Amino acid sequence: MVFIVPQAIEDYAAKHTTPLPPLLEELTRDTHANMKAPQMLSGQLEGTLLQFLIRLSGAKRVLELGMFTGFSAQMMAAALPAGGVVVTCDIDPAAHAFAKRYFDRSPHGAKIQPKVGPALETMRTLTGPFDLIFIDADKTNYTNYYERALELLAPGGLIVVDNVLWSGRVLDPKDESDRAIAAFNKHVAGDPRVRQVILTVRDGVMLISRV
């Protein structure tokens, strides 16, 4: 993955952002050493941004699509008040096994409810409202996730979508995922139900709320 801002700026931003707790430093090292495609882990900058969004919005119920090794789920859980919940979905049983080992060691692990299976199927079984919905699973389903997320979103809730700049490939889409993200961005931009902004954080993060 090529970040949108130069690597030296990315590193500078990370150095001047609140550091990760030791457990998430360990999870990050372990993910890079032992999991396929470790670059999927969102990381310190985006995780800390998610924490700000949760605290500023007063979110209590969070839904995540795309848990991977549980990094962003743990970051979000840590920002929630007591009684807050992160429901998080992933299709990969290996990711669930990995993430569980770290949820069990986290002081915020009890707030996290992992669901195994295709995220769209899981979303069909869920009842809203969710205050914040973080979309970070397979890119080809982004528009489907968005449409169901709007049904599950609380009034005044926030949808956060990762990888919307896709290493810049949205400018010249070539494969299925490139085209899906470009089509998703166009779909949201033309949707009169919402307002949205794309932040050039990491690989592009879109914030969406109902008008």
Ligand SMILES: C[S@@+](CC[C@H](N)C(=O)[O-])C[C@H]1O[C@@H](n2cnc3c(N)ncnc32)[C@H](O)[C@@H]1O
């Ligand atoms: C980018 S990673 C998520 C990273 C995570 N949010 C983080 O910040 O560490 C995407 C995850 O989506 C999962 N995934 C892919 N297709 C899926 C689907 N149809 N349903 C649910 N999860 C899916 C993958 O197994 C992968 O773990």
